[in-house]
Amino acid sequence: MGHSGTVHFHSQTLMEDIEATLPDMTGIMDAVDGSFAFQVKMRSFSFEKALMQEHFNEDYIESDQFPKASFQGQIIGWSESLGDGETHVVQAEGVFWCHGVEQRRTIDGSLKKADDGWEISCRFPVQLEEHDIDVPGWATYLISSTIDVDVQIKLTQQ
Template sequence: MLCISVKAQSYLSSNVKTSFFSSTPIEDIKAASNKTTAVLIAKTGEFAFLVSMKSFEFEKKLMQEHFNENYIESDKYPTASFKGNIQPNIDWSKDGEYNVVAKGILSVHGVSKPRTIATKISLKNGIATIASAFDVACVDHDIKIPTLVFTKIAKVISVKVNGTLTQKP
């Protein structure tokens, strides 16, 4: 559940894109979801996102099935989330591009870990565009890769979060 009070000036979106990529010599695996919910509170720099694991779409239906049933266990762990703060907080009244870090807790597969994620924020006419890329080690979130397929799935997954958040009064 995404819990941040949005009484202050905030930026919201329910269609941020989250994608991931796993590359091995045997096989590349990629998936994306355009259904990530994100909220950012301008005054405090609080930031959070939430994505349903079942919303990720794969090139091959079988990959999607294995992802949800065998690795992520989406029925048991239905979402991934991040909750933290943008540092340093920026002047939300000025258009421009800002390189910041999102410092907080990343929760995947029922395991929460502190993370500091480089993020680019572009502000223009009350719209905030966010872009970040970071790696997630499967072992850090207790995602088990069976030995039969360990050559097909990378131990570290590349993740990207990109989207446009609109200003709400």
């Protein structure tokens, strides 16, 4: 259906906070059955520090090899009544694909029908280990083993 979303992630350890945002996420939803897909380009993430961004792309996410991450799934218990203009807390089930590794995930989020489309937000943790993202021993003080991912997107009717 449309785009204009942001993704934000956050890693927190005692030593260092690492945050990144991405302004140009794309998404699509089928309002008939509640199936949807979101996709981001890893190189679009921008970090507070230039070196973090380089390390993210070169050493951890390996963006040349795995340029994209995506989530593709279905909202559980989809019905017409979710489009009544109120904010609904929903769960979605699907496949999260990142760093070349697929994981079946169930995520929590919220959904609201606005005049010109759907506003969707969700938040889910990603375990680096589950996606084969190696963090060397010395970096475990700097990079959390669980990254919180925060997605806000507005899908406009097309």
